[in-house]
Amino acid sequence: MGRYVLARLAWAGPIVIAIVVATFLIIHLVPGDPIQALVGDFPTPPGYAEQVRKDFGLDQPLSTQLWLYLVNLSQGNLGFSFSNRQPVLNLVLDRAQYTLLIMIPALTFAALLGVMMALAAAPRAGGLFDSGITALSVVGFSIPIFWLGQILMIAFAIQLPWLPAQGMVSARESLTGWPWARDVLWHMVLPVFSITIFYVAIVARVARASVLEALSQDFVLTARAKGLSRRTVLWQHVLPNAMIPVVTVIGYNFGHSLTGAILVETVFAWPGLGNLFITSIGNRDYPVLLGIFLVTAIAVVIANLITDILYAALDPRVRSSYGKHA
Amino acid sequence: MRRFWQRFLAYRAGLASGGYVALLAVVALVTFFWPGLDPHQISDTAMAAPSLDHLFGTDELGRDMLLGVLYGSQVSLAVGVSAAVGATLLGVMLGAAAGFWGGWLDLAVMRISEMFQVVPSFILAAVIVSLSGTGLTQVVAVIVLLAWPQIARITRGEVMRIKQLEFVDAVRCLGMREWEILATEVVPNAVAPVLAAGTLVVAQAILLEASLSFLGLSSADIISWGRMLNAGQRFLFNAWWMSVFPGLAIFLTVLAFNLLGDAVGSALNPRTITR
Amino acid sequence: MSRNILEIESLRLAYRTRGTVAYAMNGATLHVREGEAVGLVGESGSGKSTLARATLGLIPAKIARIESGRMAIDGQDVTRFSEDEWQAIRGNPVAMVFQDPLSYLNPVMRVGKQIAESVRMHAPRAPLEARVAELLSLVKLPPAAVDAYPHELSGGMRQRALLAIALGCGPKLLVADEPTTALDVTTQAEILALIRELRERLGMALLLISHDLGIVASACDRIYVMYAGHTIEWGQAADVFGKPAHPYTVGLLKAAQAARNAEGRFATIAGDPPNLAELSPGCPFTPRCPLARAECSREMPAPGPALNAGAQEVRCWAHRQA
Numbered sequence: 069m070g071r072y073v074l075a076r077l078a079w080a081g082p083i084v085i086a087i088v089v090a091t092f093l094i095i096h097l098v099p100g101d102p103i104q105a106l107v108g109d110f111p112t113p114p115g116y117a118e119q120v121r122k123d124f125g126l127d128q129p130l131s132t133q134l135w136l137y138l139v140n141l142s143q144g145n146l147g148f149s150f151s152n153r154q155p156v157l158n159l160v161l162d163r164a165q166y167t168l169l170i171m172i173p174a175l176t177f178a179a180l181l182g183v184m185m186a187l188a189a190a191p192r193a194g195g196l197f198d199s200g201i202t203a204l205s206v207v208g209f210s211i212p213i214f215w216l217g218q219i220l221m222i223a224f225a226i227q228l229p230w231l232p233a234q235g236m237v238s239a240r241e242s243l244t245g246w247p248w249a250r251d252v253l254w255h256m257v258l259p260v261f262s263i264t265i266f267y268v269a270i271v272a273r274v275a276r277a278s279v280l281e282a283l284s285q286d287f288v289l290t291a292r293a294k295g296l297s298r299r300t301v302l303w304q305h306v307l308p309n310a311m312i313p314v315v316t317v318i319g320y321n322f323g324h325s326l327t328g329a330i331l332v333e334t335v336f337a338w339p340g341l342g343n344l345f346i347t348s349i350g351n352r353d354y355p356v357l358l359g360i361f362l363v364t365a366i367a368v369v370i371a372n373l374i375t376d377i378l379y380a381a382l383d384p385r386v387r388s389s390y391g392k393h394a
Numbered sequence: 395m396r397r398f399w400q401r402f403l404a405y406r407a408g409l410a411s412g413g414y415v416a417l418l419a420v421v422a423l424v425t426f427f428w429p430g431l432d433p434h435q436i437s438d439t440a441m442a443a444p445s446l447d448h449l450f451g452t453d454e455l456g457r458d459m460l461l462g463v464l465y466g467s468q469v470s471l472a473v474g475v476s477a478a479v480g481a482t483l484l485g486v487m488l489g490a491a492a493g494f495w496g497g498w499l500d501l502a503v504m505r506i507s508e509m510f511q512v513v514p515s516f517i518l519a520a521v522i523v524s525l526s527g528t529g530l531t532q533v534v535a536v537i538v539l540l541a542w543p544q545i546a547r548i549t550r551g552e553v554m555r556i557k558q559l560e561f562v563d564a565v566r567c568l569g570m571r572e573w574e575i576l577a578t579e580v581v582p583n584a585v586a587p588v589l590a591a592g593t594l595v596v597a598q599a600i601l602l603e604a605s606l607s608f609l610g611l612s613s614a615d616i617i618s619w620g621r622m623l624n625a626g627q628r629f630l631f632n633a634w635w636m637s638v639f640p641g642l643a644i645f646l647t648v649l650a651f652n653l654l655g656d657a658v659g660s661a662l663n664p665r666t667i668t669r
Numbered sequence: 670m671s672r673n674i675l676e677i678e679s680l681r682l683a684y685r686t687r688g689t690v691a692y693a694m695n696g697a698t699l700h701v702r703e704g705e706a707v708g709l710v711g712e713s714g715s716g717k718s719t720l721a722r723a724t725l726g727l728i729p730a731k732i733a734r735i736e737s738g739r740m741a742i743d744g745q746d747v748t749r750f751s752e753d754e755w756q757a758i759r760g761n762p763v764a765m766v767f768q769d770p771l772s773y774l775n776p777v778m779r780v781g782k783q784i785a786e787s788v789r790m791h792a793p794r795a796p797l798e799a800r801v802a803e804l805l806s807l808v809k810l811p812p813a814a815v816d817a818y819p820h821e822l823s824g825g826m827r828q829r830a831l832l833a834i835a836l837g838c839g840p841k842l843l844v845a846d847e848p849t850t851a852l853d854v855t856t857q858a859e860i861l862a863l864i865r866e867l868r869e870r871l872g873m874a875l876l877l878i879s880h881d882l883g884i885v886a887s888a889c890d891r892i893y894v895m896y897a898g899h900t901i902e903w904g905q906a907a908d909v910f911g912k913p914a915h916p917y918t919v920g921l922l923k924a925a926q927a928a929r930n931a932e933g934r935f936a937t938i939a940g941d942p943p944n945l946a947e948l949s950p951g952c953p954f955t956p957r958c959p960l961a962r963a964e965c966s967r968e969m970p971a972p973g974p975a976l977n978a979g980a981q982e983v984r985c986w987a988h989r990q991a
Binding site: 083086087094104105206209214215218219221323326334352358360361365368 | 505508509512513514515516517518520521522524525526527597601604605608609610611620623626627630631634637638641642644645648649652653656
């Protein structure tokens, strides 16, 4: 297992470097002065642009620039956002926690719901419920998530004023403690629900396929031949095997879900990365956009790494095949 | 060919999607060439709910929503198809070369496509477009950049499978040069899954363009469904029709291309189920 | 006279799919006495695997049902058993080992835990770790195997693990469905020797099912020959294999011994195995039988003694003096 983890880490390293280099290339390959990408179009104090020019060595040869860029990055210098009056890195990390606040519950619900739906459909394979799941997953795959958010908002916050439509807290009041938490939770419902619906389709489809596959495996026969009850066979033998593709599909789609969360935030004015993204586009605050890209890309690499480790923890065959390679 | 049509027609969803796409193409062409219709026309009846006069209502400037949605099909189809064609061409070239000759070329192509798989592609697209300008060409270019790896991977796999078949050696003995073999013998046999994947890329491209427009990363002069949703976002409380109809158009179109891609995939290769 | 641990009497089991009926077991009769080793041979499609699974009720009622006949295990009539009732007797008194040990073991669960499941199910008050260790040594697996995953073991070791799982239930009858087919020849011999030893030590009855005549001959006291869902010949191994009675058995043995016929070609059984969904009344072997006569296609004969052979019983018109 240890060797597997090290091998995965060794793979992640070059990818992160590649991402950083790619970001660097973007800054320099887009039409216009690279200074614009590093400073943005938002009004900045005089002399700031000159400072950035010097810090990043923009009049120096490209290789030196790359080196300086890496140095700056490693010190956490992703630039300064004047429209938000904060260093970019702090800003992005700060907002990221709010994005995670809606992402994690959504993915958890999607996972649980998807698996439950698959378990309900599996005994009646080919039946109505089963075809329903397959149909639902194509629909879920095709629906624009931001439109889904808008529809939900129209339905449940505007036409039927059950839930708050925007923001994380009600602007009119300033609450603390438990009432504040309740208010936040209430505001979370629609954004989380939008993301959940989107992902239940994908999870249910994978879960259904893997449950059906696991049920037809030979070792299920051995388990039954021992005299184990149907329930024991399901929970002890079928599910541990069936869950593996479900975990990997959620884990390896982390980037996709992050994108979905960001888009949903713009619809509900949720104060996370998505909101930051769209306001920065409006303000032409490019260092923030690049910062978001870098941070999210690295987050996805980390998520992939965690999924790899989780996968190896759940399926011992993966660990062994890796050992043999080395 | 006959078997293809038989299987294709048997897949009813594919048939319906094909019909929808054809209809959409007709709409796009008609709106492009028909003189006299002006979707940009501002009127006095702003923010009117759907009625017999305006079946889809009007927007904040009094423009007819139905016309807008119909005109929006031009952008979606244009961007979707051209991005898919571009990505397919690029992907097939790189993937076929990688699969056929292997070696460092293969390694390089695989590593690069792996990297694209990892980064959140939409965010990358948004960043590039915001930095380099919001014209349609930039958008198509960015989508091509993001979509070619999946086509390349499929092409590479197919080419690697086909190059081992005996007829390739046979043709080689006839004196055909390597790249000739690749272009005229190997690649044409790899067309089937690539075609299916290419159709799915159209769906992704339309969704990507819509998402970018939704965030405001598109030209304000061009009518696009995503852009209409961007406008509708501000008026969700008062004019639900500004968001419902354009979004529905996006959803149905993307759904149609996804189902079409599935149908093409299973019709061309009955052994595999695409999804 | 010890009693029968397994009794199958004229059992008919049908697979019904839209419109077609296929009799996987068509009046099969088979007995296994306590402590006895019985072999069941036949080609693919003869119904022997179906019989094996039926003895544990592992064929879902939706797929196939017992239409007539009777089956009893350890004195209990199981013909009309429900799933719950089957679950109560699986493992103990009857347990099963299967053909390909890799796919029949849960890949993500340690071997020791899979064995422990059997023990916990059937001997809940036994000290678990000790009992598992005991079973491991019984099947000659190293104690370290307890923490191993199936894919980390060799084919032979996995089959031993499957045996340990079956033995952990404390069965009186072990049904072994092609237990050595997936193994190489040397390992086959080891596993057979192990099964023989276990039988002697535990006094377990054995129903060994295989298409490999040699294995069955060396391990079993009595043999049943099955064809197209019928048991057509049975008796002591020496009789059935030494002096075969039924034309099918004769052909089978000649083919197995790679005997040559008068023209110097390998002796084979002419024709193809029958389609179980399109059976005519009478003996299913008729189209391929060199001794076929008029009665054969009309009616399946009742069991009777074999003529000019050993003490076995056979269902064949050629062995009736009309």
